[in-house]
Each structure stands twice: as C-alpha cells, then as structure tokens.
Amino acid sequence: MFTIFGVPSAVLFGQLLIGLINGSFYALLSLGLAVIFGMLNIINFTHGAQYMLGAVAAYLLLNVVGIGYWPALIIAPILVGASGILIERLFLQWLYKLDHLYGLLLTFGIALIIEGVGRNYLGTAGLPYTLPDSLRGGNNLGFMYLPNYRAWVICVSLVVCFGTWFAIERTRLGAYLRAATENPTLVRAFGINVPKMITLTYGFGVALAAFAGVMAAPIYNVSPNMGSELIIVVFAVVVIGGMGSILGAIVSGFGLGVVEGLTKVFYPEASNTVIFLVMAIVLLVRPAGLFGRRT
Amino acid sequence: MEQTVNPIAQKTSMFGTQSQTIAFVVLVSVLLAAPFVTYPPFLMECMCFALFALAFNLLIGYVGLLSFGHALYFGWASYMSAHAAKDWGLSPELAILTGTATAAVCGLVAGSLAIRRQGIYFAMITLALAQMMYFVALRAKFTGGEDGIQAVPRGHLFGVLSLDNDATMYGFVFVIFIAAFLFIYRVIHSPFGEVLRAIRENELRAISLGYKTDRYKLMAFVLSATLAGLAGAIKALVVQIASLTDVYWPMSGEVVLMTLVGGLGTIFGPIVGSFVILAMQYKLAWMGQWVLVIQGVIFVVCVLLFRRGIVGELANVLRIKL
Numbered sequence: 001m002f003t004i005f006g007v008p009s010a011v012l013f014g015q016l017l018i019g020l021i022n023g024s025f026y027a028l029l030s031l032g033l034a035v036i037f038g039m040l041n042i043i044n045f046t047h048g049a050q051y052m053l054g055a056v057a058a059y060l061l062l063n064v065v066g067i068g069y070w071p072a073l074i075i076a077p078i079l080v081g082a083s084g085i086l087i088e089r090l091f092l093q094w095l096y097k098l099d100h101l102y103g104l105l106l107t108f109g110i111a112l113i114i115e116g117v118g119r120n121y122l123g124t125a126g127l128p129y130t131l132p133d134s135l136r137g138g139n140n141l142g143f144m145y146l147p148n149y150r151a152w153v154i155c156v157s158l159v160v161c162f163g164t165w166f167a168i169e170r171t172r173l174g175a176y177l178r179a180a181t182e183n184p185t186l187v188r189a190f191g192i193n194v195p196k197m198i199t200l201t202y203g204f205g206v207a208l209a210a211f212a213g214v215m216a217a218p219i220y221n222v223s224p225n226m227g228s229e230l231i232i233v234v235f236a237v238v239v240i241g242g243m244g245s246i247l248g249a250i251v252s253g254f255g256l257g258v259v260e261g262l263t264k265v266f267y268p269e270a271s272n273t274v275i276f277l278v279m280a281i282v283l284l285v286r287p288a289g290l291f292g293r294r295t
Numbered sequence: 296m297e298q299t300v301n302p303i304a305q306k307t308s309m310f311g312t313q314s315q316t317i318a319f320v321v322l323v324s325v326l327l328a329a330p331f332v333t334y335p336p337f338l339m340e341c342m343c344f345a346l347f348a349l350a351f352n353l354l355i356g357y358v359g360l361l362s363f364g365h366a367l368y369f370g371w372a373s374y375m376s377a378h379a380a381k382d383w384g385l386s387p388e389l390a391i392l393t394g395t396a397t398a399a400v401c402g403l404v405a406g407s408l409a410i411r412r413q414g415i416y417f418a419m420i421t422l423a424l425a426q427m428m429y430f431v432a433l434r435a436k437f438t439g440g441e442d443g444i445q446a447v448p449r450g451h452l453f454g455v456l457s458l459d460n461d462a463t464m465y466g467f468v469f470v471i472f473i474a475a476f477l478f479i480y481r482v483i484h485s486p487f488g489e490v491l492r493a494i495r496e497n498e499l500r501a502i503s504l505g506y507k508t509d510r511y512k513l514m515a516f517v518l519s520a521t522l523a524g525l526a527g528a529i530k531a532l533v534v535q536i537a538s539l540t541d542v543y544w545p546m547s548g549e550v551v552l553m554t555l556v557g558g559l560g561t562i563f564g565p566i567v568g569s570f571v572i573l574a575m576q577y578k579l580a581w582m583g584q585w586v587l588v589i590q591g592v593i594f595v596v597c598v599l600l601f602r603r604g605i606v607g608e609l610a611n612v613l614r615i616k617l
Binding site for chain 1: 355359361363408409411412414415416418419420422423424426427430431433434544548551555583584585586587588589590591592593594595597598599602
C-alpha cells in the first residue's frame, strides 16, 4: 500500500471503484432515458421507479419463487419491460401529440404510484439481497482489494452499454430506429411499423433500467426509495451529456461517477452535490451539453 | 393551456371580466367566512400553498415553463424566515422579508442557469438544482438537519401586534394573500404579461419581433421564485416549523399537482387545486403511504382526461373566463 496526495491508495482506488459502480448505473439509466426520449419525445420520470422494480423483482424471485441471481438477471428485465410496454399502450401513446411536459407529468404520476405501493408492502427500511456464491470473494491487487461482484458489475455494464450503442449505431434495426427518430412519417411510408417500434423501444429502455436494478440489488439494499433520488442525479447527468448521443450518455455516466468518487476522497462534504455543480458549470460554459447539438 | 373563450365577446368590468370579479368576491367572502366554520391554522396553511401554486402557475401557465424544483424557493425561504425569527429575533415582517429575499436570490441564480436550455431540459435542470440545495440544507448547521427549525416564534407584527393569536395571524396571512393575488393578476394582465404569453405561444416569433425573450423569461422566473418564497416564509410562521419536507423534491411535485388539478393557466385554478389537495391530504392522512398512490393516480387521470383542471373545465362549461 502507498499514498497519493496524502491519501492511502486503498482509499483512493476504493472510492474510484465505487465511483465506477455508481457510474455504471448512471450510464445504464441515462442511456435508457436517451433512447426513450429519442423515440417517444418523453422524459421517462418512471425510470427510477422501474430501476427499483427490477431490484424488487430480483428480490421476490429469490425469496418467494426461489429463482437465483443468474436467471433473475434475464427474467426481471423481461417482466419489468413487459410492464413498461403495458404502460406505453395504456397511457403514453395518447400523449405523443401533446406538449412534452404532459409526458413528464404522467410518468411522474406513475412513479409516485409505484413508489407508494412499494412503500406499503416493502416498508422503507430496505431489504438485503444475498449474493450468489459464484460472485463472492475478491482479489487483492496490491494497491487495493477488488470484490468480485463489483468488478462484474462494471464489466457487464460496459458490455451492455456498448452493445446498445452498437445495436443503435451499427445495425439495420438501429438504422430504422434512428430514421424513425428523425422522421417517423417518412419511415412509416416505407412500410415500417413505427408505432410498434416505439412501443418496443420503451419496453427496451425500461428493461435496461430494470437490469441496472437487478445488478444494484446486492450492492444497495432493495428499498422503494432507491430509484427516486438516483433518477434526479441521472437527470443532471443527462443535462450534462445531452440526449443527442448514445456514446455521450455512456461517457458522461461513467465520468461523473468517477468525479463523484474522487470528491468523496478529497472533499466528502460536496460528494452529494458535485454532479449538480458540474451541471451548473457545463450550463455556463457549454449550454447545449458536452455532447449535445445546439437546439 | 387551451384557450377556448373569446375574451372580447364578454362584458368587461373593473376587474377584467365580470366572471372574474364575481369569482374574486366569492373568494374573499369564502376566506372571510371560513375561519368560523373550519380550523383557522388549516386555512392559513391552505392560503400559503395557494400562493405557492399561484407563483408556480405564473411560470407554467403564462410562460409555458415547467419548473420541477419550486420546493427550493419555498423551502429555503421557509428556513431563512424561521432562522431570522428564531435565532436573529427579527419581527415577523422582517423575517418574512428575509425569507422572500433569499428565494429571490436563489431564483435569480437558478433561473439564469435554467433558461439556457429549453423545454424538457428546463424541468430537469430546475429539479437538479433544487436537489442540490436540498443537500445543502441537509448539511447546513442552522437548518437543524433532520429536526428542522422548531418552535419558531410568530412574534409581534411591527413590534406591536402579537401574532400568537390565531385570529390576528389569520388576518395577517389573509391580507398578504389577497395582496399577492391582486399583484399576480396585475402582472398577468400587464404588457409584460402579454409578452410572456407571446413567448409561450411562439418564442421564435417573439424574438423576431425584437423582444429579448431570455430577459423576460428570467424576470418571470425570479418573480415566480420570489412569490413562492413569500409563501414559504409565511408558512414557517404559521406552522412554526421549517423542515426538510418543504425543500425536498416531493414538495415540488405537490405544487405541480395542485396547479394541474386546479387548472394550468387559469387565474383561480391554483387556489382551488391547493385547497382540494390539502383537504384530501388531511382527510386521508389515516391511509398513510396510500396517499402517495392516490396522488399518482390523480396525476395520471388529470393528464389523460382532465387537462384543463377543475377551474378550467368549469370555465369551459360555463363559457366564461376564470
């Protein structure tokens, strides 16, 4: 062990690791928000609640049905994604012609409903989720101790983030998606079922949030409030990165997680506020966001 | 938002339209009669929230800007007013002024950041800035953290009139509320208000007509934050406590809900909405967390089926302007 700027390396790298973990969740969630916003023109305030639903689904699968972490990683996002498709068909589809703000208000209302129901049945204390044996333990890297699960979360998030980027920017389906974002009427004229694509996009974005929730379950306690605070931070991340670019969402998500982690080491008092401060500075210097196009 | 009534077709009176004059008279008489029927502290709290919602409506209803962080101004004004009254020993009118001024400064800073982005980003920025100031309030020494500032003295108005008596306090809150309401009415119907509406309808066109729309938006934002602060500052003296609830994000959501239920962009809507929501919260307090679910359902129902709100629907049915 050694010290950097008077800080023991284990502390510094430990916080950096926590920063990267938080950054993975910021990246996954802001990615979902950006994808949904691109197609639906709606800011999905329910995103935090759907992240929480993912964690709750994993918890219930384990403790009620007896299905472990690995299947839950697939099943929970599918379940929550399906509920998202239901929300889109029942509610959101009526709002596309209206002002953006109604979409925000509606999804805020749905978030309140989900969180309220969660608080009634789960309590606010938080429930622990036990890790699978295969992901326990960790390695001593010399300068820090790396728990296996945390390494796993970072790697999987990176893979999922870049997989999404690849699917949207480099595949045929992604090309349809981008085209429909630019000009839905024209794409429809080419015989592509745009409304169905919109529904599936929402389902996919929601599933992404739920996936992040399953991965978060063993790290944080599963509680009904876990999404609401996180989603506000993610909003700030989205303002900083701009929603125009998928890569921008990923980079700013991880980057801001690291910034937050470093702040915890050097000036812990500001660790809760630093992302918001960065947002204020970005708004002053580059109002369109770091990766955004000027609107 | 929907303008369905042609204002020219109506008879005008000293108050703009006759229907508004009647509604105003009804409002004043109800507020004067209500303390004999209902618990006055509840009514005072209602008036504070009504003023808060009126201030919020100034932005969303007349400029088309959705601020999702109005708890910042309400809550911080409430803290500063409580702090000034309790720890500095200021008289109530100066304590309220301190709180209101704090909100104005916060509004100036947050507003000049938020108006740099349009539409949906505006809502996210205001929400994020409010969350930041929530953490500041959580950490700051003078706010008392989780406990808040308790047992705030109401003091003596201008050093003479004791406000500990609920009747006197009610009169004081009533006078400020009506004065603030008339002020907001004046602002909306001034040339300044017309420009704000022009920005809401078509900002690019307003710019092309030579209006510096950013300046107008900022002025409206500061005005709205200041009035929200006034509401928060009074509330601290009414309920004699300033706490984290007032500055936390659900409070920002609540004021949106009140305005939405009453009717966005109507003059009397926010008042009706806040009375309805507060009454609901009191009546349903026994249901605990289910109140949150009910509020969520109201949001969904209002957005899908009931976008004009109570007052907006009423005005539409009666073909009048309210």
